[in-house]
Amino acid sequence: MRLHPISLLRITGLLDGISLLVLLGIAMPLKYIGGIEQAVTIAGSIHGGIFVLYVLAIAYSALRVKWNLLWPALAFAAAFVPLGNFVLDWQLKKAQSKYELKPFHYGLLVYSIVFFSFFDLFTQLPVMSTFATSVGASSFVVGFVIGLYSLTNTAGNILSGILTDKIGPFKILMAGLLLSSGALLLYHFVDRPSILIAVRLLHGFVAGLIVPAAFTYSANTTANNEQGKKVAFTGTFVGLAAIIGPAFSGIMASKTSVPFVFTCVAVIGLLLAVLSAFFLSKFKIVKKTKTDGASPKLVSILNAGVVKSFAGAFFLMFSQGVIAYLLPLHVQSLGYDSRLSGTLMSTFGIIAVLLFVLPTNRIFDRVAPSVTMSAGIGLMGVSQLLIGQATTTLTLYSVLGLYGVGFALLFPSINTLLINATPPELRGKAYGYFYAFFSLGVVAGSSLLGWLPFNTIGGFLFTGTLLLCVAVFAAFDKQRQRTADARS
Structure with a gap:
């Protein structure tokens, strides 16, 4: 009882x-x-x-x-x-006997788990490059360490998606929360690059278990005609993590230490694990149905909508990986400390949350997600071009605000594309691959810019140009599809 x-x-x-x-x-x-x-x-x-x-x-x-x-x-x-x-x-x-109980809002707990997973990610952004440098990492190793988390996160995402479809999201969420909290505590023992690499390997893998299971739970308990708004609301918690995480880690790391910041995140994960043990254990998974003919896995997962969502996820986090790697270095080169890096990264989250919670979220159920996807990638590309040219705090905040508008358009769009293109019984696996592309985007963004012979300004220019090319291609592909539909 x-x-x-x-x-x-x-x-x-x-x-x-x-x-x-x-x-x-x-x-x-x-x-x-x-x-x-x-x-x-x-x-x-x-x-x-x-x-x-x-x-x-x-x-x-x-x-x-x-x-x-x-x-x-x-x-x-x-x-x-x-x-x-x-x-x-x-x-x-x-x-105690006079008052009745209200039913528990299980969705709120799932949103909190989504918040924790992205809070874990965003608290790393302002401090990981400088933390790696503080333990003796070279510039190449700094970029590698940032990307390594997302590289192993990819394996965790894929495994989570497969197991979520087989045994349901509850056990995967519990494992992810407990193991991620334990991995966060290991940063206290990092005193040289080799140990940091080992901790990042473990941390990235176990953290990858959480998000596919959480988003599968949310998607499978929502009506189809409300998916766009629901994803936008879920994105609110991602945005809140983007607001609170960087600012919290930037400020706290300057006053205490990076391992202490990660310990605070670990405590949140453990509390959510306890709450999940009480309230999410009764979730019933959707049983797979057999179909004749072609394999349902190939028919349901490999389609145009899913491919577009995977591509959008990759370039969203490619851009985020570049910011995680280059923005703290750019801010440092301008003579500011890590506190400004944290608050700058929070700026785009504030703008995104406003667009998610205000009536503007209706756009995601009224406009085709491929259209908002193209617009989002384009705005993020423009902001990347402008970041390297910004030298004052006012211009930096303005450019990150523009980045937030692009993020707010892109994140719900790619999730809606995925949900509309997959059946519930295979959605866990689809989300597993989706967040694998999420993770690979961060790897490519941070590692590629670490390998290429660019300074910070050149890195931002390269990324902005690439994103604009992707946005133009996506818009052209949408127009081509309309023309083909009209002819048919």
Whole structure:
């Protein structure tokens, strides 16, 4: 039997109240009277951890229990008053039987998992190149290390897609969350390039298990006529990760260390694993159906819509890989620190989220996804051309904002193309290959620019020109297809 949300709130509240009394009544006198400073350090750390769990219990109760917001507000305030939690527990015990439970929104948890996976990715962008340099990596190894994560991520994506269709997304999500959290903690042991390479190999592979399973879950629980808007809403959480991740890692790394940043991300992954164990275990997978004649795998997966979505995914992350590699170096060459790199990378996420959540998201159910795909790639290409020419903070923010518009058009488009072109029973495998191309794009973007004899400005010019060529080709292909349809 699952623990009632109010019971969970009471347990964590009592623990929080006890730890507060220990901190105030025992640890602080030991420090200020007995001179034992470690007492406050230890008790304060324990109390801080319990308080985080208590806040999560408050949030969970607010989502599940049909009561007004006064209860969560009182519960939060009680944590700051000695004996307040004990008085609150007395009231909660009487109130527990009076309030009904609301059904849990499973989609919110899936969105949170998507957020975690991309938050893991985006927190790496502003700091990985400088972190690799700090442990003695050469310029070639720096580019290789950035791309290596995505290279092994490709294998994880493909394996995740295959296993998701066979055993369902739950076990794959759990494995990905737990193993990714463990891999993030290994960065504490990195002190030379060889160890960094080994950690990146493992981290990339296990992180690749998460996203195909999460997107398959989301796609298979959505009506076909709402896929565009639903993907845009899912993209909101990707955008939030793009906003929070780089800014968080850039600021925190400048104040603490890169391994500490990754430890914070690992804690989020472990919390989501615990929640998933409670709420996603009952998801029923779609059974495959047998068809006569040609293999359904070839008929369903190898078609024009899927190929376009794979290409869009590749060039989206090719562009992202170039930014991950070159933008911190460009910012550093202008005399700024990693904090600006983080906030710049967050800028495109802010613009993308606005386009996802505002009524502009209706475009993805009204305009053909191949059209918005071409427009998105073109805008991203223009922004790449302009980044290398930008030398002030204002122009850098403006160009990254334009990049965000392109990202907002491209990401939902390629997902909608994929969903419309695949049946539910093969969607896990399709998403596995889709995110494999995602990962390969980052590898190609960061590694290729590390190999080619370009400086930062030349690298941005090369990437922008390539993306514009792809956008023109995609638009031409769309027009050719219209002409062929008209003739037929």
